[in-house]
Amino acid sequence: VFDECVAHESSWDADEALTAVYTAHYTSLVRLGALLLRDNGSAEEIVQDAFVAMHGRWNRLRDPHKALAYLRTAVVNRCRSRQRHLVVVDKHLPKSLPDEPSAEHAVLRTAETDRVIEAMRTLPEKQRTVMVLRYYGDLSEAEIADTMGISRGSVKSHAARATKSLRQVLEQSA
Amino acid sequence: MNDHPNDPFDELMRRALSEEADRIDPDDGLHEIRARVRGQRKPVSRRPWAITAGAAVVGTAAAIGAFAVLNDTAKPADEPSIAGGPNTPTSASAEPSSTLPAPRVTPRPAPNTVATAPPSTSPSDTSGKTRGIEEPRLSKPKAVRIYWLGKVVGNKNGPDYRLYNTWTQVKGRPATEALRLMTMPKIANDPDYVSPWEGASVASVSYTKDLIMVDFEKLPSATLEPDMADMAAQQLVYTVQAALQQTAPVQITERGRVSSELFGVIDTSTPLSRAQALNVQAFVWIESPGNNQTVKEPLTVTGTAAATEAQVDWKATNLKTKAVVKNYTNTKEGQKFSPYAFTPKLGPGEWLIEVYLTSPADGSITDTDSKTIYLK
Numbered sequence: 001v002f003d004e005c006v007a008h009e010s011s012w013d014a015d016e017a018l019t020a021v022y023t024a025h026y027t028s029l030v031r032l033g034a035l036l037l038r039d040n041g042s043a044e045e046i047v048q049d050a051f052v053a054m055h056g057r058w059n060r061l062r063d064p065h066k067a068l069a070y071l072r073t074a075v076v077n078r079c080r081s082r083q084r085h086l087v088v089v090d091k092h093l094p095k096s097l098p099d100e101p102s103a104e105h106a107v108l109r110t111a112e113t114d115r116v117i118e119a120m121r122t123l124p125e126k127q128r129t130v131m132v133l134r135y136y137g138d139l140s141e142a143e144i145a146d147t148m149g150i151s152r153g154s155v156k157s158h159a160a161r162a163t164k165s166l167r168q169v170l171e172q173s174a
Numbered sequence: 175m176n177d178h179p180n181d182p183f184d185e186l187m188r189r190a191l192s193e194e195a196d197r198i199d200p201d202d203g204l205h206e207i208r209a210r211v212r213g214q215r216k217p218v219s220r221r222p223w224a225i226t227a228g229a230a231v232v233g234t235a236a237a238i239g240a241f242a243v244l245n246d247t248a249k250p251a252d253e254p255s256i257a258g259g260p261n262t263p264t265s266a267s268a269e270p271s272s273t274l275p276a277p278r279v280t281p282r283p284a285p286n287t288v289a290t291a292p293p294s295t296s297p298s299d300t301s302g303k304t305r306g307i308e309e310p311r312l313s314k315p316k317a318v319r320i321y322w323l324g325k326v327v328g329n330k331n332g333p334d335y336r337l338y339n340t341w342t343q344v345k346g347r348p349a350t351e352a353l354r355l356m357t358m359p360k361i362a363n364d365p366d367y368v369s370p371w372e373g374a375s376v377a378s379v380s381y382t383k384d385l386i387m388v389d390f391e392k393l394p395s396a397t398l399e400p401d402m403a404d405m406a407a408q409q410l411v412y413t414v415q416a417a418l419q420q421t422a423p424v425q426i427t428e429r430g431r432v433s434s435e436l437f438g439v440i441d442t443s444t445p446l447s448r449a450q451a452l453n454v455q456a457f458v459w460i461e462s463p464g465n466n467q468t469v470k471e472p473l474t475v476t477g478t479a480a481a482t483e484a485q486v487d488w489k490a491t492n493l494k495t496k497a498v499v500k501n502y503t504n505t506k507e508g509q510k511f512s513p514y515a516f517t518p519k520l521g522p523g524e525w526l527i528e529v530y531l532t533s534p535a536d537g538s539i540t541d542t543d544s545k546t547i548y549l550k
Contacts, residue, residue, distance in 0.1 A: 015334075018211065022204050030203075031195035044200050051207045109193065116190035135184070136191040167183060 014058035021067050022051060029075050035132045036079040046082065050074035072137070073147050076129060083125050119169040127162035130155055209399045306380035306387050309347050309418065317341045318352040319416045321409045322359065322367035323402070324456055328533075329540040335405045336456040337412055338367055338543060340464060349379040349417035353388065356413050364465035366544065370396050370406040370437065377429070379414060385445060386414055386424045393428045397438030407440050408454045415448060423447045451511060457541040458486060458531050468548040471522070476515040477543070481531050484508035488516060493524045493546070522550050
């Protein structure tokens with residue numbers, strides 16, 4: 001029965017598509033958002049916004065793969081604009097860190113992960129986004145370019161600069 | 175774009191980001207998303223069958239126990255406030271004693287007292303209508319039916335979830351036990367079944383001939399979209415009524431008090447009535463064997479279905495060899511809930527047994543249930 005559902009996915013209505021795509025990708029999209037924002041609550045909110053928008057345009061998407069690409073772009077764009085907003089706010093407010101994961105979920109990081117995550121924080125927003133999409137999202141250069149709405153050349157140069165600074169920071173902290 | 179596929183830097187980045195991502199475990203967001211989608215599309219649907227049996231304008235803040243509500247149900251037709259009842263915003267200023275006859279303000283004993291009180295309090299009490307009796311303990315174990323929510327697969331003209339059920343043997347007080355198990359979806363041992371009551375804790379079940387009273391130590395904290403909340407309320411109504419073998423309306427209280435909103439949307443200031451089976455029960459389910467059960471051949475699958483042409487299709491898939499056996503069987507009667515049984519010849523192994531109903535209009539699958547079993 002399940003196979004038949006998958007075979008008929010193009011005939012899904014918006015509600016069915018929502019449930020199916022939610023089940024398959026909600027968690028990983030929230031994680032993507034949280035890596036970009038370092039704020040789980042905002043990440044959930046942004047991903048939910050994206051799903052509501054996806055549901056509204058299912059008639060145009062009609063394909064779970066397109067739906068995922070749409071969601072990814074929506075999440076990345078919203079996270080980026082939220083981050084830019086946060087940077088502006090940061091300049092005007094006393095230093096406040098975005099939410100840490102709540103205590104009950106806070107499994108201790110390994111020292112290695114800790115160093116990488118801290119080093120990632122030093123990167124400019126675009127470079128950080130490229131690195132998250134590349135290493136967590138496992139996206140190709142072309143997919144990253146599409147998702148972020150920039151050229152492949154820019155992706156390449158952001159990645160190169162990010163790699164260079166990360167290597168430096170990590171060597172120092174090692 | 176990767177110049178050095180085996181670069182330790184790449185490895186480090188992948189490992190670290192994936193480890194960091196794994197620390198994030200989002201809460202369920204589907205209900206929130208669905209609620210918002212619904213909000214954009216149309217106003218929240220009314221619930222035609224969440225009818226209340228007799229309604230008085232009561233303030234939820236007023237300490238009105240189940241006994242007070244009970245008296246209202248005795249003469250529902252006379253209540254002038256029925257029409258405005260469920261939709262009237264609750265007002266804490268409603269003074270119980272001014273609108274209700276005197277006996278109603280008798281405070282209900284705390285649930286714990288009821289639970290430990292000897293049953294002798296009720297038989298000697300002649301006013302059986304105003305005092306519920308705590309359900310008696312069973313002398314020997316008994317199998318009770320526990321209802322669960324299962325997702326409807328193909329049927330778009332109706333609720334997203336319907337009621338499925340499993341049997342479990344219990345000791346002690348059957349209805350209290352059945353409800354307690356209903357809050358633990360693991361008991362169903364079937365990943366297709368869920369229970370929004372998870373996390374709630376049941377204190378006691380008592381009843382008169384006109385009302386069943388279920389008191390919770392703690393009600394579930396989940397907020398659900400209205401349709402699913404209604405189905406969850408019916409899950410409780412069906413489970414407790416099945417265990418008590420009676421169909422009186424069900425009054426839900428928390429620590430003896432009428433609670434405000436159940437699942438964020440259901441008004442529980444008045445008793446909940448049983449919905450029509452065709453509106454809430456699944457149209458097909460497997461009664462036996464249970465999920466993950468080991469069964470000796472010959473296997474007989476039994477269940478209940480409400481099938482238009484009395485036809486139930488089934489399919490058995492060997493999970494190792496992928497061999498598929500398909501056929502159909504008939505229920506005793508068409509159109510209404512009626513039993514079916516079939517005895518497939520499968521051979522030993524792990525099998526997925528699926529039963530389903532197909533639409534006479536277009537042949538698509540409308541309703542289904544499935545169990546994984548081990549045959550030996």
